[in-house]
Amino acid sequence: MENALAFIGRNFFLIFGLMAVGAAVAMVFSKSAVHSVLSFLFAMLSIAGCYLSLQAEFVGVAQILVYAGGIVVLFLFVVMLVELTRFKEAGGIFHVQTPWAVVAVLGACAVFIYVFRGLIFDPASKDALVLKPELAQGLDVASQNAQAVSRGLFAEYLLPFEILSVILLVALVAAVAIAKQERA
C-alpha cells in the first residue's frame, strides 16, 4: 500500500498527463458533443493536476477556474443552443480528410522523434534536462508562488497584461455583436 502511494507520489505528473491524453483521445473520438465536452473538462482538470505537480500552484488553480469554470460552461451552453442531434456527422466521424490527418500526425511524430531522439533514446543525456528543485526556491509554497507570479505579471509583463485586458474587452463586445445578428 505504501509502495503504491510512493509510486503515485513519484509519478504524479505522468499519471495526470496520461489521464489528460486519454481524455483528449476520448474527446476527439466520441460521437456525442456533450460527451466530447465532458471529456474536455476531464482533460483540463488533469492538466491542472500536471501544473500542480510542476509546482505552479497559481497556474493550476487558474486553469481550473478559467477552463472548468468558464470555458466548459460556455461550450455546454452552445451545445444546448445548437441542436446537435440533427447533424450527425454522416458516415461516422471518419472523413475524406482522414488520410491527410494520419499523414500529418505521423509526420509530426517523425519530426518530434528526430529532434528529440537524443533525449529520448540516449540514457547518457537523460539527466541533462531533469528539472532542478533547488532552482525553484521561492516557488514551492502556494502563497510564495502567487507572489512570485504576480510580481512577474504586474512588473515585468505589465504591458502584455494590459493589452490582454483590452483584447478581452474587444472579444466581449465582438462576441455580443456577432451572436446578436438577426436571421438573414
Next chain:
Amino acid sequence: MVSMNGVLLISFLLLAVGIAGVLIRRNALVILMCVELMLNAANLNFVAAARHSGTVNGQAFALLVMGFAAAEVAVGLALVVALYRRRDTVSVDKIDLLKG
C-alpha cells in the same frame, strides 16, 4: 521528480491529439475544443520551462495565454451560434461560400 522528457512527451501527445482532432472532426464545436487542447499543450511546456529555469516568466506567460484562449473561445462560440442561426449547420464542410 518530473523529468523534462516526460513533460515534452505528454505535451507532444496532447498537441498530436489536437491536430488529429482538427483534421478528422467536421464539427465546429469539437474543432474549437481541439484548438484549446493544443494551446494547453503549449502552456504545459511554458510551465515546465519556468520550473526548469527557476523563474516565473513561463508561468506568467502561461496565464496570459490562458486569457487569450478565453477571448478566442468567446469569439469562436459566437461565430458558431451565428452560423447556426444563418445556415442551420455547424459542420465545417457545409460552409463553402468562398469555394470557387
